Amino acid sequence: MTLELLPAVDLLDGQAARLVQGVAGTETGYGDPVEAATGFAAQGARWLHVVDLDAAFGRGPRNREHLGRIVAAVGPVQVEASGGVRTADDLHALLELGAARVVIGTAALEDPEWVAEACARHGEAVAVGLDARGRTLQARGWTASGGDLFEVLQRLEAAGCRRFVHTEVARDGMLTGPATDRLAQVLAATSRPVIASGGVATLDDLRALATLEPSGLEGAIVGKALYAGRFTVTDALATLAEEAPNPSARPSQPPGTRASQPPVAGAPEREGSRRGGGAGGAVHSPPTHPADGGAG
Numbered sequence: 001m002t003l004e005l006l007p008a009v010d011l012l013d014g015q016a017a018r019l020v021q022g023v024a025g026t027e028t029g030y031g032d033p034v035e036a037a038t039g040f041a042a043q044g045a046r047w048l049h050v051v052d053l054d055a056a057f058g059r060g061p062r063n064r065e066h067l068g069r070i071v072a073a074v075g076p077v078q079v080e081a082s083g084g085v086r087t088a089d090d091l092h093a094l095l096e097l098g099a100a101r102v103v104i105g106t107a108a109l110e111d112p113e114w115v116a117e118a119c120a121r122h123g124e125a126v127a128v129g130l131d132a133r134g135r136t137l138q139a140r141g142w143t144a145s146g147g148d149l150f151e152v153l154q155r156l157e158a159a160g161c162r163r164f165v166h167t168e169v170a171r172d173g174m175l176t177g178p179a180t181d182r183l184a185q186v187l188a189a190t191s192r193p194v195i196a197s198g199g200v201a202t203l204d205d206l207r208a209l210a211t212l213e214p215s216g217l218e219g220a221i222v223g224k225a226l227y228a229g230r231f232t233v234t235d236a237l238a239t240l241a242e243e244a245p246n247p248s249a250r251p252s253q254p255p256g257t258r259a260s261q262p263p264v265a266g267a268p269e270r271e272g273s274r275r276g277g278g279a280g281g282a283v284h285s286p287p288t289h290p291a292d293g294g295a296g
C-alpha cells in the first residue's frame, strides 16, 4: 500500500494557521482555510487533516462553519477532523458536518470510558489522537499532560478503537524530521493502523516514513513543510507512490488489520536521507496555495 498523505489545515479564528510545538501565540497565518484545502485537494490529496485549534484550546468550537465549508469544497476528498471533541455532541456535530473521521485526543485521557464507547459505536469513523512528548500524553491544546502513551494505546486498542494518530508534540511545526524511533515503538505496540504527525520537513522524511508502512504506518500528516513551500502535495504524492512496495510481493490481509509485528529496531535511516540545514528537498512555492514566504 502507498502511505496516505494527509495535508493539515489547522483553524485558528477562521484562518489557516501553523503553530510552533502547538504553543498558542506562535502562529503564522495562511489566510482562507478553504483556499488552502482546495489547493491541496486540487493537487490530488485524498485526505485532509483539519484541526479546530480554538476548540482544542478550550475556546469553544469557533471553526465548525469553516470545517463545513472545507468538507463541501473538497469532496470527494475525505476530511479527518479534530480539536475539542470532548463529548458525544461534539463528535456528532463533526460527523454531521461531513467529516469522514474524527480524532479524539484529550478525552482519551479525561474520559476514556466515553472514548471506548465512541470507538465501539462509530468504528472507522473515530480515531484516537495520541499527542505525546516522548511517552507522556498531552491534552487541552497540549497545555496539560498526563498518562502514558503505550498504556493508553493498549487500553483503547483493547476497548476496540480502530486507528491511532500519533503526534510528536516537540516536533510539530519544527521541520526537524519525524519521530521515527518512537513511531516504530508505537507500531510494534499495536496491531491497528497508525497515522504519524509532527516534524516532516523533506521528501526524504516521507521516504523514511514509507519504510514503516509494512509495520502498520498508514499515513503521514504534513503541515508546515507544505505551507513553507519545502515541497508540494504533488511532490509528496509522487514520492510516496515511488516508495510503495510492490503490492504483488506482499501477503494479503484484511483491510484495517495486520498481523502483530516484531518491534522494529531503530529508525529507518536511508543513505543521504538526513537534511543539512534544511537542504534535503527542493525549495519552491506551493503552486496552488497562497504564497507565504515567511514560515520556517
Ligand code: AMZ
Pocket: 019, 021, 022, 023, 024, 051, 053, 055, 056, 057, 082, 083, 084, 085, 086, 103, 104, 105, 106, 107, 129, 131, 139, 140, 141, 142, 167
Ligand atoms: O497545536 C496544538 N496545541 C494542538 C493540536 N494540534 N492541540 C491539539 N491539537 C490537535 C491534536 C489532535 O488532532 O493533534 O487537536 C486534536 C486533539 O484535540 P483534543 O481537543 O481532542 O485534545
